[in-house]
Amino acid sequence: MTPEIAVLVVDDDRALLEALPETLRLRVPGTAVDACDSAAAALDRILAADYDVIITDIKMPGMDGLALLDQIRVLRADTPAILITGHGEHDLAIRSLRAGAYDYIEKPIDREYLVAAVHRAAQVRRLRRQIADQQAALERHTRELEHVVQVRTHELREAVERVRALTEVAAAIHAAHDVGQVLRSVVGAACRLSGAGLALAGFFRGQADPSRLADPRAWEVAAAPREVAERVDLAAAVPLFAHVCARGDGERIEDAAAHPALRAAGLGPVTVASCVAAPVRARGGQVLGAIAAGHPAPGRFTEEVRSQIEALARQAAVALENAVLYERERGIAETLQRSLLPERLPDIPGMQLAARYLPGSREAVGGDWYDIFVLATGQIALVMGDVAGRGVWAAAVMGQLRNALRAYAVEGNPPALVAERLTRLIEPDAMATLLYLTFDPAAWTVRYVNLGHPPALVLAPDSAASFLDGGSPPLGAMPGAPYREETATLRPGSTIVLYTDGLVEHRGEPIDHGLARVRAVAARSAALDVDGLLDRLLAEGLPGRPTSDDVALLALRALPLDPRRVTVRLPAVPSSLVTLRHTLRRWLSAARLRDDEGYEILTACNEACANAIEHAYGPADDAFALEATLTDGEVTVTVRDAGRWRPARDQQGHGLRLMRALMDAVDVASSPHGTVVRMRRRLRPEEARAREVGG
Amino acid sequence: MMQGIGVRVRECEGIPVASLAGEIDIANAAEVRNKLLACTSNADPGLILDLSGVTYLDSRGIQLLLELAERMKMRHLGFRVVMPERSVVKRILLLTHVDHVVPIDETVDEALGRMRADGEGRGPGRPPVPPGRRPAPGTAGPGPSVDGA
Numbered sequence: 001m002t003p004e005i006a007v008l009v010v011d012d013d014r015a016l017l018e019a020l021p022e023t024l025r026l027r028v029p030g031t032a033v034d035a036c037d038s039a040a041a042a043l044d045r046i047l048a049a050d051y052d053v054i055i056t057d058i059k060m061p062g063m064d065g066l067a068l069l070d071q072i073r074v075l076r077a078d079t080p081a082i083l084i085t086g087h088g089e090h091d092l093a094i095r096s097l098r099a100g101a102y103d104y105i106e107k108p109i110d111r112e113y114l115v116a117a118v119h120r121a122a123q124v125r126r127l128r129r130q131i132a133d134q135q136a137a138l139e140r141h142t143r144e145l146e147h148v149v150q151v152r153t154h155e156l157r158e159a160v161e162r163v164r165a166l167t168e169v170a171a172a173i174h175a176a177h178d179v180g181q182v183l184r185s186v187v188g189a190a191c192r193l194s195g196a197g198l199a200l201a202g203f204f205r206g207q208a209d210p211s212r213l214a215d216p217r218a219w220e221v222a223a224a225p226r227e228v229a230e231r232v233d234l235a236a237a238v239p240l241f242a243h244v245c246a247r248g249d250g251e252r253i254e255d256a257a258a259h260p261a262l263r264a265a266g267l268g269p270v271t272v273a274s275c276v277a278a279p280v281r282a283r284g285g286q287v288l289g290a291i292a293a294g295h296p297a298p299g300r301f302t303e304e305v306r307s308q309i310e311a312l313a314r315q316a317a318v319a320l321e322n323a324v325l326y327e328r329e330r331g332i333a334e335t336l337q338r339s340l341l342p343e344r345l346p347d348i349p350g351m352q353l354a355a356r357y358l359p360g361s362r363e364a365v366g367g368d369w370y371d372i373f374v375l376a377t378g379q380i381a382l383v384m385g386d387v388a389g390r391g392v393w394a395a396a397v398m399g400q401l402r403n404a405l406r407a408y409a410v411e412g413n414p415p416a417l418v419a420e421r422l423t424r425l426i427e428p429d430a431m432a433t434l435l436y437l438t439f440d441p442a443a444w445t446v447r448y449v450n451l452g453h454p455p456a457l458v459l460a461p462d463s464a465a466s467f468l469d470g471g472s473p474p475l476g477a478m479p480g481a482p483y484r485e486e487t488a489t490l491r492p493g494s495t496i497v498l499y500t501d502g503l504v505e506h507r508g509e510p511i512d513h514g515l516a517r518v519r520a521v522a523a524r525s526a527a528l529d530v531d532g533l534l535d536r537l538l539a540e541g542l543p544g545r546p547t548s549d550d551v552a553l554l555a556l557r558a559l560p561l562d563p564r565r566v567t568v569r570l571p572a573v574p575s576s577l578v579t580l581r582h583t584l585r586r587w588l589s590a591a592r593l594r595d596d597e598g599y600e601i602l603t604a605c606n607e608a609c610a611n612a613i614e615h616a617y618g619p620a621d622d623a624f625a626l627e628a629t630l631t632d633g634e635v636t637v638t639v640r641d642a643g644r645w646r647p648a649r650d651q652q653g654h655g656l657r658l659m660r661a662l663m664d665a666v667d668v669a670s671s672p673h674g675t676v677v678r679m680r681r682r683l684r685p686e687e688a689r690a691r692e693v694g695g
Numbered sequence: 696m697m698q699g700i701g702v703r704v705r706e707c708e709g710i711p712v713a714s715l716a717g718e719i720d721i722a723n724a725a726e727v728r729n730k731l732l733a734c735t736s737n738a739d740p741g742l743i744l745d746l747s748g749v750t751y752l753d754s755r756g757i758q759l760l761l762e763l764a765e766r767m768k769m770r771h772l773g774f775r776v777v778m779p780e781r782s783v784v785k786r787i788l789l790l791t792h793v794d795h796v797v798p799i800d801e802t803v804d805e806a807l808g809r810m811r812a813d814g815e816g817r818g819p820g821r822p823p824v825p826p827g828r829r830p831a832p833g834t835a836g837p838g839p840s841v842d843g844a
Contacts, residue, residue, distance in 0.1 A: 376699035376717055412701070574722035578699055581718070581751060599783040606753050610721050654754035654791060661790040 004030040005122045006049065010042040010056035010068065011035075011084065020055065020109070027115045039063035039071075046075055053121040055105075055114075057084045058092055066092075066099055073100045078128045080121035084109065162308065165189035169315040178327055179203045182319040183222035186291060190312055191224050194305045196293035198228045198270055200237045201280075203289040203320055204245070210287060213242040219289075231269045240277055241290035250278035250310040254299050273298040276306050278313040280320060288320045329392055336395040340369055340402050348374060349568040349583040350441065351558050352495075354530040356538060358551040360502060366550035367394030367432070368500045369402055373409070375438065378582030381409050384453065384498035384554055385434040397430045401475070405436065414438075415449040416485035422475055423483075431476040435498055437468075441558045442586055444490045449483045451475045454501050454511075457518065459533070461493035463526040465519045495530060495557040497522065502549035503541050517541055530555040563591040565629045572613045572622040572641065580609055580626065591630050593683065601628075601635055601681060604662040607655040608639040608677045615643030615675065633683045637663075642674040699723055701748075704734045707807055711735055716748030719756035728759050732766060740814045741773025743806045752784045757791045764797045773813055775799075775806040 007024055011017045014037065021033035034051075036042040039060055046054070054072060058065035065083050072081050080102035085093045093104040102124065103117045169189045175181075183201045190199035206218035216235035223229035223237075243261030244251055253275040256262045262275055272294035280289040291313050295301065345353040353372065360366055367387025375381055383405060387394045404425050408418040415436050426432065435456055437448035448456065452474030455467035470486040472478075490496070504514030521540045525533045534553045542551070566587040570576035584605055588598035605626060612624035624641040659666045663679040700717035711734055719727060735742045744763070746752070760776065767774035776799050778785045788794055800806040 574720070577720050577722060577753075578718070596783055596786065600786065603751075603753060603787060606720065606751075610753060610755070613721065654757050658754050658757070658787065658791060 005032070005053065005118070006051045007031055007033045007118060007122075008042060008045055008049075008051045008054045009033060009035045010037075010039060010054070010060070010065070012037055012057065012060045016057075016084075016109070020114070023111050023114065024118060027111070028118060031118075039065070039068040042068060043071055043075075046072065046079075050076065051079055052125045053118050054079055054081045055084065055118070056081060058089075058096065059086065066096060069096060069099050069101055078125065078132065080124050082114075082117050082121060161192050165192040166311065166315060169312060169319060177323070179220055179320060179323045180222065182316065182323045183220065183289075184224070186312065186316045186319070187222050187224035187229075190291055190293050190309060193308045193312060194276060194293040194301060195295070196276075196301075197296050198232065198272060198294045199224050200232075200234070200241075200292045200294075201289065201316065202237060202241045202291075203280075204241075204287050207286055207288070213245055213287065214238060228270055237292060240275075240292055241279075244277040244290050244292070245279045245287045248279060250276065250306050250313070252276050252301055252303065252306045256294075256298070270294075271296040274300040276301045276309045278306070278310045280313045280316045282317055282321055288317055291316060333390075333392045333395045336392065336399060337367075337369070340395070340399045342371060345372060346374065346579075347570060348380065348579060349566070349570075350561055350586065351380065351556060352530045354534050354553075354555045356534045356551070356553040358502070358538060360550040366390050366502075367398045368502070368550045368552040369398045370498065370552050370554045371402055371406065372554065372556070373406065374579055374582065375409065376412065376578060377440075378442070378578075378585065379438045379440045380556065382437045382439065382496065382498055382554060382556060383435070384456075384500060384552065385432055386453065386500045386552075388431040397427060397432065401426065401432060401434070405434075409436070409438075414485060415447050416483045419449040419451060419472070419475070419483040423479060423481065426476045431474055433474045433501070437496065437498070439490075439496065439556065439558070441582075442589060444492055444494075444558075445487060446490060446496070447485055447487050449485055451483065452477065454499060454504055454515070457497040457499070457522055458488075458490060459495040459497065459522045459526055460491045461526060462491075463523050465523040467515070467519070492560045493557070495526075495533065495555055497533070497537070498554045499537075500550065500552045502551035503537065503553065505549070506542075514541070530557050561587050561590045563587070563630065565627070567625065567627045569623055569625040570609075572624050572643070574613055576613065576624075577606060577610060581606060584628070587628065593635075597683060600662040601637070604659045604666075604679055604681075605637055605639070607659045608637070608679065611655055611677075612639055612641035612643065612675070615641065633685075635681050635683065637677075637679045639677040639679075640674060700727060702727060702730050707743075707803070708811070710740055710743060710807060710810055712743045712745055712803060712807075714745040714748060718751035719749060719759065720751065720753045721755050724755035724759050728762065731763060735767075735770075735772060737770055737772070739772060741775070741810055742767060743775050743777060743803060743810060745777040745803055745806075746784065747777060747779055747782070747803075749782075749784055752787055754791075757787070757793060760788075760793050760797055773810045775810055777801070777803050777806050 005028060009017060009020050017035050017037055021035050024031050024033050034045060036045055040063055042056065056065045056068055069081055069083065072079060083096040083101045083104045085096070085104050085106055087106050087108070096104055102121050105114055105117060166189065168185055183203055186201040187199040190196060190201065200221060200223045202219045202221040204213065204219055206212035206215065212218040216238045219235070219238050219241065221234035221237055223232055223234055240261050253259045253262055256273050256275055262272065273296055275292060275294045277290060277292040279287060280291060282288050291309055293301070293309055341357060345355055355370060367389060369385050371383040373381050385398065385401060387398045387401070401422060404422055405418060408421045413421070415438060418436060419434070433453040434451045435448065435453040437446055437456060439446050446468070448468060450471035452471065455469055457465060457467055459465050468486065468488055470484060472483045473481065504518055505511050506514060518537060518541050521537055522533065525536050528536060534555055537553060538551065566583065568580055568583050570579060581602060584602050588602065593601070605628065609624055609626060622642055624639060626637065626639045628635060628637045659679060663681045665680040667678045669676045700715060700719055700723050702713060702715055704711055704713045706712070713731055713734055715727065731742070731744065764774050774797060776797050778788060778799050779801055788799065798809070800809065
């Protein structure tokens with residue numbers, strides 16, 4: 001049986017040193033007693049063994065009991081010490097208690113008391129030890145708990161990171177606008193998921209031809225983090241991508257050097273010793289791309305990381321499929337819309353024209369459109385419309401409306417009738433705003449219908465800016481409704497500006513503010529040409545706002561013609577003759593020629609230009625130019641073209657004969673560079689007198 | 696759809712009357728010709744072409760009228776043109792001697808009366824055309840070589 005109580009007795013009195021242990025052994029069963037005859041010897045023992053109770057005499061040679069007590073308090077703070085004092089040495093007894101003794105015993109020693117004191121001291125010692133043990137256990141437990149908490153926190157952080165990375169990919173699925181964007185967010189997520197030093201993601205653009213898997217030109221690759229990615233030739237990842245795509249599932253590569261595909265990848269200055277790679281496949285199984293995560297240290301990735309990268313690949317597959325669909329639809333919508341906007345504005349003599357189209361957000365193409373054409377009456381038709389909705393559907397509706405409007409307008413229908421016909425035509429679910437305006441440059445009048453569209457802006461040459469008011473509900477909102485046609489008279493030299501709501505409607509702002517701003521900007525811009533005017537409206541009408549809506553603008557300024565001189569340059573196509581005659585009529589009227597005389601000069605000019613058109617050859621940008629002047633009662637006309645008049649055919653004979661009959665002199669000079677026709681006609685005297693305006 | 700010109704054909708007392716409105720030039724002359732040729736049958740007495748609404752007519756329009764006259768003559772059909780005296784276009788017809796080939800009336804009623812009268816007389820309804828005065832293909836066309844003259 002192991003001793004329950006270990007006691008050390010220290011006394012220089014040999015008799016006592018023998019008697020006391022004996023007494024304790026007898027009276028306290030299970031007690032092991034050691035004895036020392038000096039404090040110095042006792043210290044050695046105390047250092048070597050942990051006693052439950054120490055009994056020491058105070059008065060000893062050398063180190064005395066009190067000094068030993070101090071040492072015990074330092075070395076064995078838990079061990080109770082009982083000091084033995086001489087009879088009546090109360091002062092010593094009290095000093096020893098103050099110094100930390102557990103108890104004292106007076107000589108002659110009362111054995112009963114001694115035994116009781118040792119018992120109590122041992123018990124105290126046991127309790128103290130228990131408390132200490134419990135405290136240690138408690139501390140140990142706390143430390144363990146802390147460790148568990150740390151581990152759990154770390155795991156939680158990692159889980160949060162993984163969730164965040166996966167959430168980011170999921171977010172990219174919804175926000176995916178293009179393949180590049182998806183790839184960038186996938187590599188970012190792969191880095192965080194795997195702790196990789198380098199993450200690569202590739203999109204395979206050759207879905208139709210799987211044999212191109214190893215062709216770097218069929219891949220679009222992104223890498224992260226940037227500082228590493230910048231040092232890598234991204235195309236070098238293609239052999240690895242091709243390998244996992246052919247393999248069909250994810251792969252964990254522990255030893256890069258022994259892996260042929262990874263060796264072939266040759267990522268150059270970036271060391272990849274361990275790697276996880278997975279193919280990205282569409283629901284139908286076809287290859288969309290691949291993901292790879294690499295680390296410079298070998299054996300860096302666990303199976304868990306591999307399954308995470310595979311999960312990421314499944315997310316990436318959805319995102320890439322969406323992006324491809326989106327890119328395709330956006331491409332179609334853009335092509336459709338671009339093909340419906342005028343490639344270039346018509347060249348109408350005496351008119352300044354300008355247009356702008358500012359695409360809004362990248363998400364989808366809007367349904368804004370504008371159009372401009374000359375009617376058979378010489379009036380100019382301006383159109384600005386906005387189909388509700390976005391994408392291919394909106395662009396298709398826009399195309400229908402644009403073409404139908406042109407057809408109805410060219411038939412000679414007034415604006416209100418054109419709008420009424422469009423109402424019958426528009427698809428049941430479609431809605432569009434539309435401003436259709438015809439401008440008569442001879443009378444300076446406009447006729448228009450406004451179907452729920454922002455009002456046209458008119459800028460007079462003296463800087464007065466106003467809106468053309470009046471309107472009806474949008475197209476498609478009120479089937480069968482008659483539309484109100486408005487008219488207005490403009491001052492010569494005025495500018496008409498049509499635009500879509502993107503210019504005046506901004507989130508969190510009443511539309512009146514936008515309109516007022518546009519009017520104020522225009523009023524400061526009368527000195528600018530129409531291009532300058534539109535640029536300023538865009539710059540200052542949209543002050544630093546990233547607009548989500550498309551903005552289209554169209555401006556027309558008709559300048560009064562100089563009665564002394566007019567020049568016209570038009571493409572050498574038959575439809576140019578209408579424009580030519582309208583321009584000449586405006587000029588003949590400005591020059592105040594008599595109707596019949598003007599008509600004859602007009603006919604002669606038309607014949608000369610018709611010949612130029614007939615003889616146009618080669619590229620489509622062939623053009624002809626006419627210049628007419630009125631000086632001292634004589635009209636002189638010069639028509640130049642780049643073609644050669646061929647030997648006369650029947651109808652050319654009519655043309656030249658007409659010109660000769662209508663003009664006083666006609667001269668046709670042909671050279672390899674083109675033909676120049678010069679014609680002259682003296683006005684009859686009374687007209688010539690009236691004509692001195694110009695002189 | 697024809698650019699710049701409207702063609703309306705109606706029948707008055709069994710005679711087709713085609714009314715043109717707008718401008719005739721190089722851009723639409725061929726289409727107008729086809730449409731006019733299509734609106735007469737050999738059973739009709741002929742065609743009355745009302746040019747009252749024409750605001751412009753160039754040498755292609757003249758060519759068109761001469762060609763129509765030729766075709767009608769071959770089909771033994773009458774052909775009359777209506778053109779008010781005050782029309783600016785009329786002077787062009789006179790300058791190019793269209794009136795020597797095609798009879799020109801002031802109004803549609805006048806033209807209808809004359810065509811009926813011609814029909815009763817079984818005559819061709821047109822003044823004889825002196826061959827020398829009609830612009831024939833290749834006779835009057837000055838090419839670049841004569842332009843300096």
